[in-house]
Amino acid sequence: MSAPSPKPEPKGLPIHRLADGVRVVCDPMPGLQTVALSVVAGRGARAEDEARSGWSHLLEHMVFKGAGARTARDIVEVIEAEGGQINAATGYERTSFQVRALQHGLDLGMSVLADLVQRPTIDADDLRREKQVVGQEIAEAADTPDDLVFELAQEAAFDGHSLGRSILGTPTTIGRAAPDTLSAWRAALYAPETLVVSAAGAVDEDEVLRLVEREFGDMPAGGSVSNGEPARFNGGVRPVAKRLEQANLVLLLPAVGARDPDYFALRLLAEILGGGMASRLFQEAREKRGLAYAIDAYSETYSDLGVLGVFAGCAAGDAAELARVAAGEIAAMTTPVGEAELARAKAQLKGAMFMGRESALARAEQAASQVLLFDRTLAPDEIAAEIDAVTPADLVRLTETILGAGRSAVAVLGPKTALAAADSFQRALFG
Known part of the structure; x- marks a missing residue:
């Protein structure tokens, strides 16, 4: 009786890892004229303790206020000038920065996202104003029934755990953030070993790897934070x-x-x-x-x-x-x-x-x-x-x-x- 055939290995996309721990994945899609680029940190609101509740979301806002040599206006104008859009999102277990652009916009998109993740300005006056903006976002969610009811259910399910706290935080907790403490939180949250750079669409893998190495290849270790204790459903x-x-x-x-x-x-x-x-x-x-x-x-x-x-x-x-x-x-x-x-x-x-x-x-x-x-x-x-x-x-x-x-x-x-x-x-x- 012949031996059973070995189970075939799963065939996913190749994963590349830079020396500093950043991982890279590329998904070419023939026939497209546009590219999509995501820089995703594998940490989010779940990594926060109660005192820093909402800091990950606040930080996602703040990086758009200026990064590298670009002002807040520069960041959006240079992307839109190339026919693109830029966005970001904070979840419980990851934070994502995204650029959509025409095919030739990959280089610029990589440069802008690298600045957002690694070199945000975090100015004190900007932070004070952005706390007000996030405070309005918190109030809006409280006034929207089909947002608030989900927040209430999440709190009931995971009471006492970071998953049970709102991603937005509270006015009190975001009020504690200062430029230096938020900068330290950024270094931990977006540490290189937590990052994945993912490109899809009209992309060439060799070019993507070259650009990621250029922009993310020498990130310092950031004292990465964990996603906290195991989740528990309390009810x-x-x-x-x-x-x-x-x-x-x-x-x-x-x-x-x-x-x-x-x-x-x-x-x-x-x-x-x-x-x-x-x-x-x-x-x-x-x-x-x-x-x-x-x-x-x-x-x-x-x-x-x-x-x-x-x-x-x-x-x-x-x-x-x-x-x-x-x-x-x-x-x-x-x-x-x-x-x-x-x-x-x-x-x-x-x-x-x-x-x-x-x-x-x-x-x-x-x-x-x-x-x-x-x-x-x-x-x-x-x-x-x-x-x-x-x-x-x-x-x-x-x-x-x-x-x-x-x-x-x-x-x-x-x-x-x-x-x-x-x-x-x-x-x-x-x-």
Whole structure:
């Protein structure tokens, strides 16, 4: 009997590592006339202690106030003069700086992003003004119900952990930042071993490597910070009465993280529950019962933990019943789904993921995220194979594990009559 054939090695994109620890990935897309460049630090708001809550987001704002020899206006004008756009985003586990440009704008984009990450000015007067701007952003989020309800649910889920604090911080915590302390935070947050430079579109790998070596090849060690202690899902309720026309509900359950073998099972579980108009929640809660105009399910994953979530907007008087219906549909996932329903969910998930790959910026960001999580990238056929391998039994096992924790986090924001939905959801699932 012949020996079994060895399992083929995964075929992702080549990963290059500079001497200082910066990693580089390049994804050429033939036929494009534009480039996408992302410089992504594998640290974000999760790395903050409570006293520095919001500093990562504040820092992301501040680097645009001047960097290298460029003023704030220079930074945007030189990119826009080449037909490009520049942007940034702060998350819990990463901070991303992005440039989209015409093909010949790669050199300039690399230079500008290198200045933002390594040589921001952080002037005291600029910092004082930007604290006011971020304070307005915090106030705006508090005034926006479908932002605030997610913040409340996140706090309930991860109370006492950095994942439970707002990425924006509070006026008090951002008020503590000074130019020198924020500069020290930048050196730690954007340390070279945390950085991935990712390029996609009309790019040549040799040119990308040459430019990254030029701009990022001799970064000093920065005393890198970690993403903190392991995540823990505590659970609880956050019912908040507010004079609104509609009740807003977020229902969370503890799930697996992005590195877990059940990651794609979690994505499919969310897809079947509330991923589209054919999903169970949409059909049962909206089409059959008329309880909600908007309802969907989703998964949010961090490196070591995740959540299965449901968001809905409904009339206040329907909130408790809607929560019971959502709980019932989640519990029903302990019964194996039919092959046709699972096949449709797999097609939807693959469609969404592969359609996203048609964007150069999405490709650059996805590659950087995968490098940060796995120190490699995942080939499209590898992703498709992982999705296709999920079975009905996998979904039952995962659902039982999720419910077996016996914990949920529920936020309800709206008229007082809606607040009973929090207890309604928990009682329906756990008694």
